[in-house]
Amino acid sequence: MTTEERAPYRADLRAAAAGVLLVTVAAVVGTVIERTHHSLHVNWPPLYASWFPHLGPGTPAALAVGAAVILHGPALAARLPWRRLVLASWTAALAWTWSLALIDGWQTGIARRLTTAYEYLTVIHRFDDLGAAVRNFTHHILNNGPDHWPAHVAGHPPAAVLTFVGLDRIGLGGGGWAGVWCLTLGTSAVAAVLVALRALTDEPTARRAAPFLVLAPSAVWVGTSADGYFAAVAAWSLALLALAATRRTRYPAAAALASGLLFGLTCYLSYGLTLIALIAGAVLLLTRAWRPLPLFALGAAAVAAAFTLAGFSWWEGYQLLVERYYQGAAAVRPYAYWVWGNLACTVLITGLATVAGVRRTLMAAPTALRGLRPSAGPLRSPTDRLVVLVLAVLLAVLVADLSGMSKAETERIWLPFAAWLPAACALLPTARHRHWLAAQAVLALLLNHLLYTGW
Numbered sequence: 001m002t003t004e005e006r007a008p009y010r011a012d013l014r015a016a017a018a019g020v021l022l023v024t025v026a027a028v029v030g031t032v033i034e035r036t037h038h039s040l041h042v043n044w045p046p047l048y049a050s051w052f053p054h055l056g057p058g059t060p061a062a063l064a065v066g067a068a069v070i071l072h073g074p075a076l077a078a079r080l081p082w083r084r085l086v087l088a089s090w091t092a093a094l095a096w097t098w099s100l101a102l103i104d105g106w107q108t109g110i111a112r113r114l115t116t117a118y119e120y121l122t123v124i125h126r127f128d129d130l131g132a133a134v135r136n137f138t139h140h141i142l143n144n145g146p147d148h149w150p151a152h153v154a155g156h157p158p159a160a161v162l163t164f165v166g167l168d169r170i171g172l173g174g175g176g177w178a179g180v181w182c183l184t185l186g187t188s189a190v191a192a193v194l195v196a197l198r199a200l201t202d203e204p205t206a207r208r209a210a211p212f213l214v215l216a217p218s219a220v221w222v223g224t225s226a227d228g229y230f231a232a233v234a235a236w237s238l239a240l241l242a243l244a245a246t247r248r249t250r251y252p253a254a255a256a257l258a259s260g261l262l263f264g265l266t267c268y269l270s271y272g273l274t275l276i277a278l279i280a281g282a283v284l285l286l287t288r289a290w291r292p293l294p295l296f297a298l299g300a301a302a303v304a305a306a307f308t309l310a311g312f313s314w315w316e317g318y319q320l321l322v323e324r325y326y327q328g329a330a331a332v333r334p335y336a337y338w339v340w341g342n343l344a345c346t347v348l349i350t351g352l353a354t355v356a357g358v359r360r361t362l363m364a365a366p367t368a369l370r371g372l373r374p375s376a377g378p379l380r381s382p383t384d385r386l387v388v389l390v391l392a393v394l395l396a397v398l399v400a401d402l403s404g405m406s407k408a409e410t411e412r413i414w415l416p417f418a419a420w421l422p423a424a425c426a427l428l429p430t431a432r433h434r435h436w437l438a439a440q441a442v443l444a445l446l447l448n449h450l451l452y453t454g455w
Contacts, residue, residue, distance in 0.1 A: 005429060012356035012428065016439070019347040019355040027345035033337060036214050040408065041329040044451060046341040047348065048409045052452035058102025058109070059449070065095045066215065066441035073211030074433045082203065085210060086191045092214045096444075101183065101223035103448045110179035113224040118151040120161045120226065121178055126150055127165045134158055135311030141320040143327040151258040152226070154324050158312055159268035160226060164303050179224040186228025189419040190214060192235035197423055199242040200286055200389060201382040205426045212425035214358075217444040218349040218418045221411055222451060230269045231416040234276045237262035238297050241280055241296060245287035256292035260299020266416075267300070268307055272405060273416055275396040282392030285372065286385050322405070338407040345411045346397065350421045353436035357424030361390045364427070386426060393420045411453075 023046075030045025043050045050282045069092055080088060115121045126147075140147055141154045148154065164178055172181070190213045197206035211282040222228030240259035243249040263280065266273045275326050284290060304314065347355055368384035368391075379385050397417050400406050406413055428436055447453070 008290050008360070009429065009432065012359060012432075013354050015359035016352040019352050022340075022349050025162075030337065030341060033334065039332045039334055040337065041333060042408055046338075046408070047411055047451065048454040049451040050454070051450070053450050054103070054452075055449065056098040056103040056105050056109070058104075061095070061099035062103060062445060062448070065092065065099050066445065069096070069211055069215050070091075070434055070437045070441060073214065073437060074208075074430065077207045077210040082198070085207065086194050089194055089210050089214055090191040093190040093219065093287045094184065096214060097183055097187050097219040097223040100219050100444060102449045103177075104452070106176075107291055110183070110224050111174070111176040113175065114164070114178040114182070114226065115175040120153055120164045122150055123153055123161060124165055124168050124173070127161070130162075130165070131310065134162075134307070137312050138317050138320055141317065141324050143324060151328070155321060156270050157268040157314060157317055158186040158188075158307070159265055159340035160230075160270065162270075163226075163229070182226055182229040183223045185232045186222040186415075187219075187232075189228075189232040189235040192232065192239040193420055193423060196235070196239040196242040196283075197386070197426075198388075199239075199246045199248045200283065201385045201426075205382045208426040208430065208433070211272065211433065212351075212353060212422040212440065213419075215351075215437055215444070216349070216354075216418070216422045217351045217440060217447060218411075218415055220444055220448050221327045221349065221415060222400055225415065227270070227412045227415045230266065230273060231419045233262055233269060234266045234273055234416040235419050237266055237276065238279055238283060241283050241292060242287075242374060244292040244296075245283055245289040247289075252292065253295055254285045256295035259292070260296035260301075261303060262299075264295065264303025268303060268314065268411075270416075271314075271321060272400055272403075275399055276416065278396045278399070279389070279392045279420070282389055286379060286388055319393060325405065333407040335404055335407060339404075341408075342401050342406060342410045342414075346414060346418065346421075347448065348414045348443070349411045349414070349418045351440040353425050353427045353428065353440050354422050356436065357427050358390065358394070358421065360427040361387050361394075361424050365391055383427065386423065390421065390424045393417050410453075 030040055034040040034045055040049045056099040076088065077085060103109065116294050137158045139145060140149045142148060167173065167177055193213055194206050194210055197209055215285060240255045240262065242260060244252040244256035247256050251273065255432060266276055284293065307314065364383060364387045368387040371379045371384050372388065379388065400414065425436060
């Protein structure tokens with residue numbers, strides 16, 4: 001390593017150390033607050049988790065998959081044909097996420113995750129009359145309402161629970177199938193982000209990012225959480241928009257319309273994921289291509305119209321959710337802690353390599369943003385394009401954080417944003433990729449073996 005390379009690498013290490021310090025302070029301060037005031041409503045702050053050191057049937061597989069990606073991931077990412085790389089990355093993410101989930105065993109790690117009292121599968125029987133259930137959906141959001149929905153059903157628009165109603169109707173009912181659905185679809189976000197990166201930056205950048213997308217610690221929560229499924233829907237919406245905007249597909253119009261449909265679905269899966277619009281805006285800004293916008297808007301409007309005609313008002317649901325939110329733990333969870341404690345959660349789900357990549361993103365931001373001036377024309381540097389994309393994701397996270405509607409549990413709620421942040425690792429020097437990948441894998445393994453994560 002030359003002297004010029006050594007200084008940035010040391011800065012990367014300092015950034016990673018700062019991430020460790022942030023998590024440590026959040027854990028210590030959070031523990032004191034919880035033991036003194038019982039106001040955080042989490043057992044292992046800043047995570048919604050409990051201390052539970054354990055091994056499980058997925059342990060050997062998790063160690064093997066992690067080691068394989070660390071040792072061979074960078075080389076394979078550099079030389080595999082592109083389509084095979086995308087498929088191999090999704091497959092590796094599936095193997096990584098499955099093995100992590102199975103550390104807790106099939107029942108605890110997968111089959112029972114979505115069957116608890118807070119989850120979607122507990123209300124499937126209330127959708128026998130589908131039309132009436134959707135029309136009256138908002139009547140059951142408030143805690144003091146009749147037959148109020150459990151937390152996750154009340155906290156999301158009806159597309160979330162309707163997904164599991166649909167699975168049940170086609171014979172794939174129960175927690176096992178729901179877990180398989182979320183895990184399989186959730187890991188496809190890796191492929192979607194790769195497709196978008198290649199379209200928006202260049203192929204070498206996407207290839208460098210691939211192993212980091214696979215080994216992201218967020219896999220601990222993707223398997224199994226419905227938010228992992230939401231993340232994939234949002235990611236494919238952005239990937240299709242990127243293909244349409246860059247015309248890297250034979251059918252850009254169809255891609256733009258499909259992107260809009262998926263964005264509309266995203267907004268009806270989770271209220272907070274309307275912030276994906278900020279990233280979509282960055283895609284259009286980077287490409288200076290506004291032609292996809294009308295078809296994108298048409299697709300999103302079609303989804304909104306379908307739910308509105310079915311009797312569900314998104315805006316009414318959101319207003320009632322805010323009221324419901326402050327009827328529960330959010331009423332006592334201190335904003336002054338969670339506004340920075342959430343960022344510690346983000347460090348844990350994206351990893352120390354991502355912290356180092358974000359440091360490089362912020363250092364390169366002034367140059368990249370100057371290139372966005374109308375007189376400057378499209379950004380030509382793949383690095384600048386990647387920097388702007390990551391900055392848009394960071395902006396979405398910041399808005400979500402400052403909103404006060406994400407006090408705790410962001411290790412799950414922010415999975416749709418976390419799916420994109422490891423792309424910043426493409427900015428790290430390739431000679432150090434294995435070291436940083438090892439840091440990612442070790443963090444995920446420690447989290448899943450030392451803690452029992454909730455939801």
